[in-house]
């Protein structure tokens with residue numbers, strides 16, 4: 608039987624997507640060729656790329672609104688520097704809400720002044736800072752919508768006059784937002800969309816072209832836009848699988864439908880974390896809790912071996928917390944079923960009744 612996969616990333620993908628992807632590796636589009644051995648400029652692959660981009664914009668409600676979708680390489684980590692390369696002339700504002708924003712800030716500092724508008728670093732990122740001041744002279748403001756490692760998530764996004772840029776790697780396509788508020792959104796595929804190896808970037812074209820520095824072609828959003836994400840050989844397999852997942856999401860009823868399920872999953876698990884006296888949540892304000900990554904730990908660590916044995920026996924995978932937080936992290940991305948969450952809750956209750 609398939610494991611209940613709570614891995615934080617690379618993460619669970621829908622079974623039907625994995626099956627179609629496997630078939631395409633052997634025989635793609637009945638060409639009697641593998642997807643992996645045809646030209647990325649062949650009509651068959653070009654239509655995969657086009658379809659993937661269309662679906663991404665469609666899900667976000669950003670079609671015909673001046674946005675372009677790109678599938679780039681280098682992971683979300685490459686966007687940390689690409690964003691700065693393309694947007695940072697003098698001064699940028701960042702909210703520091705987790706390890707990934709911290710890394711984004713480090714990269715941006717290579718290009719100009721970076722102001723940390725707010726930070727929860729001193730509290731090991733266990734809450735989302737609010738009510739901070741936003742200077743009026745920023746080139747852009749960067750935030751991270753979901754903090755994968757610590758299990759916090761933004762519910763409100765800053766109001767800005769400058770471009771708003773967001774790392775949505777671990778919650779894109781999981782919930783409805785007013786995506787038009789954002790000028791650039793990026794997301795590594797491997798959290799909620801596909802395999803590692805491609806990064807979705809959705810950018811409002813009108814905000815580009817405002818820095819004076821020379822930008823190397825591979826790091827220039829305008830170059831990738833002008834070449835339809837085919838400036839160089841794209842990551843054909845990750846793009847194909849992302850396209851399949853985005854089609855799957857459409858069949859499920861899109862973001863609105865999946866968000867309802869995601870809310871239910873999160874509610875079931877957090878309810879148990881709060882109810883069960885053997886467990887405690889990591890995040891200090893309940894309203895900041897992530898619906899994608901729930902972080903929690905045992906109150907009494909001497910139960911660790913027993914609990915670990917129980918969840919492994921129940922067929923659960925990927926529950927260990929990140930080393931900087933410890934404890935456990937249950938990642939409940941789009942493809943994870945409510946049944947899997949129920950299995951975890953049952954294990955938590957078993958521990959309680961046997962303790």
Ligand SMILES: *Cc1c(COP(=O)(O)O)cnc(C)c1O
Pocket residue numbers: 616681682683684685707751753754755774775776777795796798
């Ligand atoms: C995983 C993750 C990253 C890093 O992604 P890579 O594709 O490995 O570079 C960046 N930001 C967030 C929010 C993440 O969850």
